[in-house]
Amino acid sequence: MNLTLKIWRQNGPADRGRMVTYRVEDVSPDMSFLEMLDVLNERLILEGDDPVAFDHDCREGICGMCGMVINGVAHGEQRATTTCQLHMRHFEDGAVVTIEPWRAAPFPVVKDLVVDRSSFDRIIQAGGFISVPAGSAPDAHAIPVPKDDADAAFDAATCIGCGACVAACPNGSASLFTAAKITHLSLLPQGQPERASRAKAMVEQMDAEGFGGCTNTGECTAVCPKGIPLDTIARMNAEFLKASSK
């Protein structure tokens, strides 16, 4: 199949950037979206052009690096799928595909499609951890966890920090990500000592990074490759309100 790509090109943080149109030919429907970009980049390199910079690492849907907005949808229109797991068979021959980086002030563009997601790291650093004495690993069965809590915590823990929720949110809010991390830890016994301070610190860091506020549009959940549910945000709100009233 042959495609026309309109890709955001930006030489560096200071460059203004622009959309550039490319043709890619002989794309196999079995290729992943990133492999299709690899094909384009090989050609650009052979032609002496600058290849399109994009982030990727695992290419198996678990690292959260490969974020890009494809035809106006974070990670493309295929639900619960990262860009690296998106296959070209979902596109039509001759299609025009626009590819843009995540757009949010706290995710500045580094180059082309690569953005800096350190703001997520700082939200984690603010409270997305539990304090444990370093030493030999405790027995995995030492602290029982109710099955429902374990399941809900695990669902939240599947968040890969990709940032699609921010990219899709009309407010540029990081609520789904932050809520996933707060929920994951607040449901488990190990997360209890820092439960209140964690909720406050992470929400406040999220604001300090310049993310927008949540208006419950649900766009985040719809694009989340891990399907983190919207009620995670309700849990975060409850945790934050409880922590703030102390």
Added chain:
Amino acid sequence: MATAPTLPHAAHKGGFYASSNGKKALMAVTGAVLVLFLVGHMLGNLKIFLGAGSFNHYAEWLRTVGSPALPNRTLLTIAEIVLALAVVLHMWSAVSLARRAAKARPVKYAAKRKSQAGGYATHTMRYGGVIILLFVIWHLLDLTFGVVNPKGGDATPYDRVVAGFDPSRWWVTVFYLVAMVMVGLHLRHGLWSALQTLGLAHRYAALKAGSAVIATVLVLGFVAVPIAVMIGAVK
């Protein structure tokens, strides 16, 4: 993930209401106050179908309720102050969250962002809120103060309603209907959104259906009056 030492975090200088979550909570609570008012207002309006006497008497009762223990208008004035405060705080949080959102996305997407969640009402909240505000101003001038009402402020409430929605002033009725649709959309999203904001949302299907039902009942209750006047059922 390796653990990190507890880091000093960026606590909000302005405290709770400077945080986006605090503003959202304020929006939810003030919105809930306004919803309670709308329910009462809608039920009161329907008294018009019981005739001029019943309607005018109800309007009079609003002014005299509590007397002789309290001077006339005491409770009404308190309610008016609470409502005015609720509107101002609701708008303040709406505006500051909208500005925060605009700052969070300085560069827009080139491709039209396709809504994946498909909540139409969700995307009408901000401009819908502005339409509701304009409507409320008009509505107060028309039926409360009577300054833009053909019968003026001295007529009975019933006469003001009948004159206000006279077929010759069809555009007033149209504006009223449009505003009520905006209120319906606002509450379609706002009701369950407020519960979510306050951390109380769980069963979404039931919550969203409940919000839609309450929003629809409110809108129907409100539009019944102008439509009745327009078709001459109330005159």
